[in-house]
Amino acid sequence: MKKSLTLCLTAVGCLGLIAACSSDDANTDSSSPSSSNVEINKEGFPIVDEEITLSLMAPGTGMAEWKDMPTLTEYSELTNIKFDYTTPPMSDFGTRLNLAFASGDVADIIYGAGSGNLTPGMEVDYGRQGILIPLEDLIAEYAPNIQKLLDENPEVAKSITTVDGHIYSLPAINQHPNAGWAVPMWYNGAWLDALDVEELPKTTDELYDLLVRFKEEDPNGNGEADEIPLLDVQMNSTRKAFLAAFGMKDWGVEEVNGEIRYAPSSENYKEYLAYMNKLYEEGLLDPETFSQSDEQKKAKGQENKLGLFPDWFSFFTTGETEEESMNNPMFHPLSSPITDEPLIPINPGISRGTFSITSSNEHPEASIRWVDYFYSEEGSEYLNRGPEGYLYELDDNGNKVDLELPAGYESTEEYRGTLTPAYGIPTPTLVMRYADDEVSEFDQFLDEETAEKVDAFGEVPIPLLYLTNEEQEIVNTIEVDLKSYVEQLEARFITGVEPLSNWDNYVETIEGMNIEKYVEIYQEAYDRWASS
Structure with missing residues (x-):
């Protein structure tokens, strides 16, 4: 390497x-x-x-x-x-x-x-x-x-x-x-070539259309309907990119113009769930997303069954060489019907x-x-x-x-x-990258993809904050049940086990977990950070 x-x-x-x-x-x-x-x-x-x-x-x-x-x-x-x-x-x-x-x-x-x-x-x-x-x-x-x-x-x-x-x-x-990367997503470049795709999707509707083509047009060319347009393991890697398409930066508290909100109880989050449920119901999101291991995910990639997938480098999943993987473009951040501004959450470094x-x-x-x-x-x-x-x-x-x-x-x-x-x-x-480092052709490819698709749209979800002992105790009390509930319901909503018609009940349950106090504590912590 x-x-x-x-x-x-x-x-x-x-x-x-x-x-x-x-x-x-x-x-x-x-x-x-x-x-x-x-x-x-x-x-x-x-x-x-x-x-x-x-x-x-x-x-x-x-x-x-x-x-x-x-x-x-x-x-x-x-x-x-x-x-x-x-x-x-x-x-x-x-x-x-x-x-x-x-x-x-x-x-x-x-x-x-x-x-x-x-x-x-x-x-x-x-x-x-x-x-x-x-x-x-x-x-x-x-x-x-x-x-x-x-x-x-x-x-x-x-x-x-x-x-x-x-x-x-x-x-x-x-x-x-x-440094700003979360876990990026990559398109199967050979599939894009097979379907004559010249421009990557930049909206959620355009992505949906491409995933349908991945599913229906046999881009791996084996004559079998074995293509998996999109997959993940527990949504742990793709979640941030899809939340961002609907105007959210994190799966929890996030900062929006100086205000703290809890994203999983927002209307934006409901739209994200509806979109992911649509992909799941139509077989565009791997039905094993919530049950498979990372090893199983990689095995599918090495069998050339994946159209859009997460990994640090695409060749980690596909088994290709670095040179071959330069044909796999990085996912471009999306806009959606509820947000005109594409964004991608990035790490604070x-x-x-x-x-x-x-x-x-x-x-x-x-x-x-x-x-x-x-x-x-x-x-x-x-x-x-x-x-x-x-x-x-x-x-x-x-x-x-x-x-x-x-x-x-x-x-x-x-x-x-x-x-x-x-x-x-x-x-x-x-x-850092050191002065005597040889910048390979693969490094140049990564730099260009990062500049175009991460740096241009990246935002840190919330600064690194410190809470007081009293605040931390309250947060700990709220957080354990809150995170467990939200995680379970995300899977249930996306897979359709829990219909989105139960959204109001879901929000009421979150509100009953003292979410108002939870957000208030993080708002005070953010205000301290901003004024320090």
């Missing part, structure tokens, strides 16, 4: 470059005493002259022990900071983290947790309790790369600052050209909860300096690709040359997961 393609799936390395930045005679004028009386070098490497050891807890992917990863071992030698790692499996990490907080036996650093494990509510709560320490002053003095990013991107600073004005966790910041320092840590200054490097372009690439000699080597001109995979590895990603922690978890770093 191409180097730059890897970057948009994960986050990023080059010891030769690091070494160039290191200094054997660190300037003592730029040093300052740590809270534990260990001198901190504010510039260059090592970070500390006297070796220190910290404890770090992170979700493990099972690819390799962190103590054996070259990226970490070589960076430890460079910085003079060693680690004792606790890396339970990803499936157990959330439970283990909660137990650590409850017992008070929490590591010095919590790394790669993500907002699913270290939730915004936990940041607020454990910050208030003093278990997570504020980072903003440490950043200002010891983390110039992070400070620069926050200064240049006020929305990032607002999105990681909690209700008490403190930053308790660092984010992954994604500035890659594909910020993943919270990737790095926190706890009150157990005797070296917070050294810790923030340690992570700050990964927010530079050089450090980001080092974290993602690892040091020289594994995925690449440097030629006589200092250019990176990819190396052959060692025996026993089927893909670059599989091998990379043994070299660096930046694999399968959200890591504290800046994700």
Whole structure:
């Protein structure tokens, strides 16, 4: 897989470059005493002259022990900071983290947790309790790369600052050209060619007409009526695009001109359900959408049975090569009878909860300096690709040359997961396309599709918000039953098990779940964010 393609799936390395930045005679004028009386070098490497050891807890992917990863071992030698790692499996990490907080036996650093494990509510709560320490002053003095990013991107600073004005966790910041993607959808280009389709649908009616043609005109050319015009797994990937066609940005609370609304109880959502039910009833939406696995979906793609389908890249589903997949155009956002403005929901490019320092840590200054490097372009690439000699080597001109995979590895990603922690978890770093990346023909294709069909119509559904402890408790009480109900009824409405004539009863049920208070809390949180 191409180097730059890897970057948009994960986050990023080059010891030769690091070494160039290191200094054997660190300037003592730029040093300052740590809270534990260990001198901190504010510039260059090592970070500390006297070796220190910290404890770090992170979700493990099972690819390799962190103590054996070259990226970490070589960076430890460079910085003079060693680690004792606790890396339970990803499936157990959330439970283990909660137990650590409850017992008070929490590591010095919590790394790669993500907002699913270290939730915004936990940041607020454990910050208030003093278990997570504020980072903003440490950043200002010891983390110039992070400070620069926050200064240049006020929305990032607002999105990681909690209700008490403190930053308790660092984010992954994604500035890659594909950063805005949710899960895109792709058309089967061979089918478009077979039907002489010269322009992609731009309205819901035009899409309906094309899906009918997919179903009825044998575009895969096998003489059988086995075409599946559109499919998904639980609507989890296509939902956003179809909600957007009816003027919605999210399957929950969303911001519309400064006002918060709950989309699944709006008239827009009713129109979305009616449209999807029509596709389902006419066999245009795969009848197994709510029962199949992702593997079953991909099997259908490899049998050339799919006309429009979601996946990160189309060849993940079709089994084609990158070159062949460039014939599969990305879905164009749609307008509909109730909205003239096409839009597509996009990610904010910020993943919270990737790095926190706890009150157990005797070296917070050294810790923030340690992570700050990964927010530079050089450090980001080092974290993602690892040091020289594994995925690449440097030629006589200092250019990176990819190396052959060692025996026993089927893909670059599989091998990379043994070299660096930046694999399968959200890591504290800046994700980007690097200056020395070779932009392949496939990358150019993706860039053009993204510019035309995502960037031109993209909107973030709602900023990343923090709630107070009291607000979070109320939201938690409402949300569990609310989400479960809406999810069940979506499937029932689309498949026709629940007729849309029962819409009013559905809305009344949602209103009875205290949705007014739910929206009010998010409105107040949004107003705080907007005025901060």
